[in-house]
Amino acid sequence: MPSDTFDALSRTKTVYLTTWSASGKPGTVPIWFFEHRGLIYFCSQRDTLKVRRIRRSGRATLNIGRRTGPQLPCTARIVTGDPEVRQLLLQTYRRRYRFRWLFLGPRIQRAFNRDEEV
Incomplete structure (x- = not known):
């Protein structure tokens, strides 16, 4: 990843x-x-439109910070069952998205506990 993108x-x-x-x-x-x-x-429920599209082709683009922000063309893929990624996601989201995490965090944690794809 280029340093300016990072x-x-x-x-x-x-x-x-x-x-x-x-x-x-x-x-x-x-x-x-x-x-x-x-x-x-990132995480998302498995039945969302973005996940269905990723499963089909993997073609994706990220715009950083805003819809018109720096663009990063990429290939997306679904990652499931990786305990390291799950743990990092929980730790990072809890720290970065503090107040919003209070509402969304328990839902993500429950899905992980049920071993659902998120």
Whole structure:
């Protein structure tokens, strides 16, 4: 990952993920994320549109900080059952998204406890 991209990621709490439908129509959503070893991770429920699109093609773009922010073309893939990633996600989200975590955190933790894909 280029150093300027890494610097931009370290200064923001939100990135905008764009995925594409089979017909080529883009869809963009804001997401929480964390970086680990040069990779960007986020969680989502397995039945969301963005996850279905990622499963189909993996084609994605991240805009850093805002919809028109620096753009990072990427290939997304689903990661499941990795205890290290789960633990890092819980620790990082709890620290970075403090007050919002109070509402969303328990839901993510319950899904992990049930061993669901998130």
